Amino acid sequence: MSNQIVQGILLGGYYAIIACGLSFMFSVMRIINLAHGSLAVFSAYMLWWLASRFHVPPFLGLLIVLPLMAAIGWALQRFLLERSARGGALLPILTTFGLAVVIDNMLFEQFGADTRSLAPFIGSLSYDSWEWPGSIYVGKLAVMMFMTAMVLLGGLQLFLTRTRLGRSIRATSEDPDTAGLVGVDARRANAIAASIAMVTVGIAGAFLGMRATFDPYAGTPQLLFAFEAAVIGGAGSLWGTLIGGIVLALAQTLGAQVHPQGFLIGGHAVFLIVLFVRLSTSGLGLRGLLSLRFGKAS
Template sequence: MTNQIVQGILLGGYYALIACGLSFMFSVMRIINLAHGSLAVLSAFALWLLASHLHVPPFLGLAIVLPLMAVIGWALQRFLLERSARGGALLPILTTFGLAIVIDNVLFEQFGADTRSLAPFIGSLSYDSWEWPGSIYVGKLAVIIFATAVVLLGGLQLFLTRTGLGRSIRATSEDPDTAGLVGVDARRANALAAAIAMVTVGLAGAFLGMRATFDPYAGATQLLFAFEAAVIGGAGSLWGTLVGGIVLALAQTLGAKVHPQGFLIGGHVAFLIVLFIRLYTSGLGLRGLLRFSTGKVS
């Protein structure tokens, strides 16, 4: 049981990493990016191309891919999300859904349905481990991913609270009109936030490729894990994202211990339990949820 808990906590670091950008964009721009998983897979394919064709190691390739992802995030906000947001809350969601379909199918057209992995390009790191007391083996890559998630979330928290740009982003998320009155450029703040979110997506895609296999349509599964972790931890909360990722991963690992098919089921059950608890504690309830779904909640 101890081994399952340790492995679940480490897996939670990956879920927190992939949920970080989703939660960050929602907290700042109130947008649920349904292309989140597909963009992570796009970064994984970019690193795979650099490694397989140009012999650039994945960790070195991040120096190329992460700035590229930042540019994609900036362009995505300036030319798609910003304009679609003028049409209401639903249009940006539909826009990112369409973007996900485009990315998935372009990747499929270019690379086919075969699965790829970055594991062959990182040597023994993909399978090396440390032995802890009690015959517990902890993967080195899993520890690196968990540490990266903690450092990234902590760095973002410090950025938002201790820097002028971070405070501008927070002010824009609270009230863009009032922030504009005190000299904050809301467009610039949102574009910067989208660029930062895409950098986290690029990191998540890199570790996805290192720890597992991926294919052009793997984005939907990653989006699901990211969404569940973000909701469990409280959408918009950075440290809550880490807690949500750990809770989701523990539910999955313990579910797999109960039944071979319980890995995904355990995570979904944990997500639904937390979701309904949040609905009831917020005073929404089932009746309110039905009213919300029909658009009758003010």
Template sequence: MINILIQATLLGGYYALIACGLAFMFQVMRVINLAHGSLAIVSAYLVWVVSDTFGLSPFVALLAIIPVMGLAGWLLQRLVLERAVKGGELLPVLSTFGLAIVLDNLLFQQFGANTRSLSPYVGDLSWEAFELPGNIYVGKLPVYILIAAIVIIGALDLLLKKTALGRQIRATAADPVTAGLVGVDARRAAGVAAALATMTVAVSGVALGLRGTFDAYAGAPQLLFAFEATIIGGARSLWGVLGGAIILAVAQSLGAQIHPQGFLLGGHIAFLMFLFFRIWRSGKGSILAAFLPAALRKGDAQ
């Protein structure tokens, strides 16, 4: 049982990594980006192309891809989300859903149905493990992914709470019109937030490619895991997303112990339990009201 919990915690590190960007956009921009998983796969393919073409380590290739994905996030905000949010809460969802379909089919047209992996480019790291007391072995790569998730979440949390840019982003999320009246460049703050979110997506895409395989249509499952982790942990705190990701992974692992096909079912059951509990506790019948930070629901960015 201890080994199961350790392995589940490490799996939760990956879920937290892919969920933090989704939660970040939801928390500070009130946008559910359904193209999140597809963008992660785009990042994985970009890193794979660079590594395969130039013979570089995926970690080196990632350094080049992160700013590219940041630019993509900024363009996504300026060209799609900025216009979509003016049409209500549903239009950004539909817009990003359409974008996900376009990205998935473009990837399929370019790379076909074959699966790819980044593990051949990192040598022994893909299978090396740390030995713990009790004859327990944990993979080095999952440990590093968990550390990366903690570092990224901590950095985003500090950015929002301790920096002037973070206050500008929160002010823009609460009320962009009022933020503009007090000298905040709302368009810039929203663009930076979107860029930061997609930069974390680049890291999660590489983590997926290192842990296993991916194909053109692998974005939807990654979006599902990210969404479930966000709902379980609650988008009020990025650290809560880390906890939600670990709970999701533990539920999946326990489900797999009960039945061979219980891996996904265990996670879905945990997700539904937390979803209904949070909606009931909010007393408003609204998912948005249940998960947004109180400051944003009241229109106060402090």
């Protein structure tokens, strides 16, 4: 049992990484990005393409892919989300849904339906492990993901609270009109926030490709895991995203010990229970609850 708990905690680090960008983007722009998972898969494919075609190791390839993801985030905000937001709260969600469909089918058209993996390009890191007391084997890649989650979330926390730009982004998320009166460029703040979110998505895509296989339509499960981790953690805090990821992963890991299908069922069950409790105690609808939780960015 102790081994399952340790593995669940480490898996929670991956869920925290992939949920980070979703939570961060909603907290600033109040947009649920349904293309989140598809963009993570897109970054995984870009790293795979660089590795297979030009023999660029995935970690080195991040130096190319992450700036590309940042540029995509900037363009996504400036040319799609900013304009669609003028049409009401529903239009940006539909826009990102349509974007996800476009990305999925574009990847299918370009790369086919075969599954890919970055594991062959990272050597023994994909399967090496350390043995802990009690015959517990801890994967080196899993530890790296968990440590990356800690650094990423901690770095974003410090950025939002200790830097002038971070405070500008937080001010924009609370009241863009008032922030504009004190000299904050809301358009620039939102575009930078979208770029930061896409950088975290690029990192999540890299770890997705290293720890598992992926295909053009693998984005939907990643979006679901990200959303569940964010809601379970009560995404008013970046550290809550880590807690939500760990809780989701533990529920999946322990559920798998009960039934072969328990991996997914356990995670979904915990998510629904947490969601039901929050809806019952808050007296708000789902969007109201999300606005309350995500709006209180740490």
